[in-house]
Amino acid sequence: MKIIAAKDYNDMSRKAANIISAQVILKPDSVLGLATGSTPIGAYKQLIEWYEKGDLDFSQVRTVNPDEYKGLTRDNDQSYYYFMRQNLFNHINIDLANTNIPDGMIEDPQEACKAYDEVIKSLGGIDLQLLGLGNNGHIGFNEPDEIFTQGTNCAVLTESTIQANSRFFATIDEVPKLAYTMGIGQIMSAERVLVVASGRAKAPIIKEIVEGPVTPRVPASILKFHKNAILVADEEALSLL
Numbered sequence: 102m103k104i105i106a107a108k109d110y111n112d113m114s115r116k117a118a119n120i121i122s123a124q125v126i127l128k129p130d131s132v133l134g135l136a137t138g139s140t141p142i143g144a145y146k147q148l149i150e151w152y153e154k155g156d157l158d159f160s161q162v163r164t165v166n167p168d169e170y171k172g173l174t175r176d177n178d179q180s181y182y183y184f185m186r187q188n189l190f191n192h193i194n195i196d197l198a199n200t201n202i203p204d205g206m207i208e209d210p211q212e213a214c215k216a217y218d219e220v221i222k223s224l225g226g227i228d229l230q231l232l233g234l235g236n237n238g239h240i241g242f243n244e245p246d247e248i249f250t251q252g253t254n255c256a257v258l259t260e261s262t263i264q265a266n267s268r269f270f271a272t273i274d275e276v277p278k279l280a281y282t283m284g285i286g287q288i289m290s291a292e293r294v295l296v297v298a299s300g301r302a303k304a305p306i307i308k309e310i311v312e313g314p315v316t317p318r319v320p321a322s323i324l325k326f327h328k329n330a331i332l333v334a335d336e337e338a339l340s341l342l
C-alpha cells in the first residue's frame with residue numbers, strides 16, 4: 102500500500118481530489134466507488150470547485166457507493182443517499198441514473214444483497230474505490246470479523262461504529278444497527294483503492310494496518326494485498342508510524 106503523507110485535512114482533501122480528478126480525466130466514463138462519512142467531504146468540495154471552473158466533466162461517470170444504513174428512507178437526512186446528493190451529486194453534472202447506492206429500505210437482506218451484487222456486476226468493474234477508515238479498521242461497513250466478506254452483506258454495526266456515528270444523530274438510539282455493505286472481495290476487485298484518513302483518532306488503527314498482520318480483525322489490513330492501494334493521510338493520522 103502506497104502511503105501519501107499530507108500536512109493537514111485540506112492538503113489530504115486536495116491530494117485525494119487530484120487522484121480522483123486524474124482518474125476522471127484519463128477515463129471520462131470511469132466507475133467511481135465513492136464513500137460517505139466526514140473524511141471525504143473536503144475532497145468532494147474540491148472536485149465541485151474544479152467542476153465549476155470547467156476542469157472536470159462527470160457526464161459519463163458512473164458511481165457506486167459501498168454502503169447504506171438498513172431502514173433509512175432515501176429522504177432521511179442521515180441516509181447515505183441523501184449525503185451523496187448534498188455533498189456531491191447535486192453540485193456536478195453527473196447523471197443521477199448513473200449513481201448507485203444500496204437500497205436501505207429493502208427489508209429482506211438476502212434480496213437487498215443480491216440486488217446490489219447485480220448492480221456492481223453490471224458496472225463491469227470499479228476503476229477507483231474511495232474509502233474512509235473506521236476507527237476499528239472497517240472499510241465500507243465491513244466490521245472486524247473472523248472472515249473477510251466476499252459480496253454485499255448485511256453488517257451488524259459494532260458498538261464502536263455506532264458510537265462514532267452517533268455524532269450525526271440526535272441520540273445514539275437513533276443510529277441504525279444494521280447496514281448493507283459491499284463486501285471486502287468486491288472492494289479488492291477495484292482497479293485502484295484510495296483510502297483517506299485524517300486526525301489523531303485514526304492514528305492507532307493506521308499503525309495497526311501498516312505495521313500489523315493482515316487479518317479480518319482489522320478489515321482494512323487486507324488492502325496491503327491490493328495491487329494498487331493508496332492511503333492519503335494527514336500528519337496527525339500518520340503520527341504513530
Ligand code: F6R
Pocket residue numbers: 135136137138139140141167168232233234235236239240241242
Ligand atoms: C462510509 C463508510 C465508512 C466510513 C468510516 C469513516 O461510506 O463506509 O466506512 O468511511 O466509518 O468515517 P469518517 O470519515 O466519518 O471518519
